[in-house]
Amino acid sequence: xxxxxxxxxxxxxxxxxxxxxxxxxxxxxxxxxxxxxxxxxxxxxxxxxxxxxxxxxxxxxxxxxxxxxxxxxxxxxxxxxxxxxxxxxxxxxxxxxxxxxxxxxxxxxxxxxxxxxxxxxxxxxxxxxxxxxxxxxxxxxxxxxxxxxxxxxxxxxxxxxxxxxxxxxxxxxxxxxxxxxxxxxxxxxxxxxxxxxxxxxxxxxxxxxxxxxxxxxxxxxxxxx
Numbered sequence: 001x002x003x004x005x006x007x008x009x010x011x012x013x014x015x016x017x018x019x020x021x022x023x024x025x026x027x028x029x030x031x032x033x034x035x036x037x038x039x040x041x042x043x044x045x046x047x048x049x050x051x052x053x054x055x056x057x058x059x060x061x062x063x064x065x066x067x068x069x070x071x072x073x074x075x076x077x078x079x080x081x082x083x084x085x086x087x088x089x090x091x092x093x094x095x096x097x098x099x100x101x102x103x104x105x106x107x108x109x110x111x112x113x114x115x116x117x118x119x120x121x122x123x124x125x126x127x128x129x130x131x132x133x134x135x136x137x138x139x140x141x142x143x144x145x146x147x148x149x150x151x152x153x154x155x156x157x158x159x160x161x162x163x164x165x166x167x168x169x170x171x172x173x174x175x176x177x178x179x180x181x182x183x184x185x186x187x188x189x190x191x192x193x194x195x196x197x198x199x200x201x202x203x204x205x206x207x208x209x210x211x212x213x214x215x216x217x218x219x220x221x222x223x224x225x
Contacts, residue, residue, distance in 0.1 A: 015042035016133045019062040021053035022046065022095070023071050027118075031066075034122050041129060048072070050079045058086040063133050069096040069103075069115075077103070080110045091132050101146025104139050108147060111207035114138030135194060136178050137210050144210070162203055167221060169196045174213045174222050 018041055022028040028046050035041045045056040050073045057065060065083055069076045080092045091113040096103065099115055107115050113132040116125060117140075128138040139147065162170065165186070172182045182193045197209060206212040216222045 015040055016064060016129055017042045017044050017060065017062045018064045018066055018129065019044055019053065019056050019060055019090075020046040020066045021048075021050065021056075021071065021076070022066070022068045023048040024068075031122075031125075038126055041126065050074050050076065053079065054082060054086055057083050057090055061087045062090050064113075064129055065090050065092045066129070067092055067094050069094050077106050077110065077112070080107065080112045084111055093128060093132050093138065099140065099143060101143045101150060104143040104147035105150040108137070108139075108208050108211045113208065115140075134179065135197070137208050139210065147210070147214075149214070162200065162221060166196055166200050166203070169193065170200055170212060170216050171222055173197070173209050174216065 018035070020028060020031060020043060022031070025048075028048070032043055032046055035043045044060040044062055047053050047056050048071075050071050053065070053067070053071075056062075065087075067076045067079070067083070076094055080094075083090060083092055092111070093113050094107055094115040095118050096115055097118050099117060104115060114128065114137045116128050116138060131138050168186060169182055172185060177185070179190050179193050182188070183190050186193075188196075200212050201207065201209075204212050204215045206215050213222075
């Protein structure tokens with residue numbers, strides 16, 4: 001995955017704290033060296049198993065857990081819920097050698113923040129880390145429609161009804177809008193948008209914005225007033 005000549009991005013106000021869970025030492029070492037070129041990324045720990053990942057996540061409370069899908073002691077996707085239990089503020093981005101809509105749906109269903117192919121370049125990975133840290137989900141567009149269709153059949157019944165503003169926010173999310181665009185279009189502060197998103201997830205009983213969109217499609221909530 002590492003690109004031999006990556007271009008650093010502008011540093012963020014505070015570094016994004018990343019935990020890497022990867023059992024291939026060459027990949028882990030290459031990523032660790034590459035991340036040193038990006039001051040916005042702080043690699044707080046690099047471990048080789050799910051068990052060590054749980055311990056490191058609890059100890060460091062990283063912003064992002066960069067998680068290999070296949071590890072010696074289990075399936076990375078099955079560990080996402082546990083990682084979020086020990087570090088609730090962490091968002092999990094899965095690295096995988098292959099992907100399909102079913103894998104994407106599994107990741108979203110358990111609260112993961114997306115997936116990225118290992119065949120990609122470093123610039124794509126850094127952009128994905130930035131995107132996930134900002135509260136958005138990273139899914140290849142070719143996999144997204146299939147994943148949402150699968151999730152639409154799994155989500156439970158509606159919880160408490162959404163407010164008018166929450167439905168507007170959800171409608172924009174379904175159009176692919178990020179936090180900045182939603183804030184601009186609805187004339188809201190970014191933190192207010194994030195609060196609306198959190199309430200939408202709670203009310204719909206979903207784990208991510210994309211899963212909430214699947215739920216909304218199933219329940220006819222996507223006509224933006």
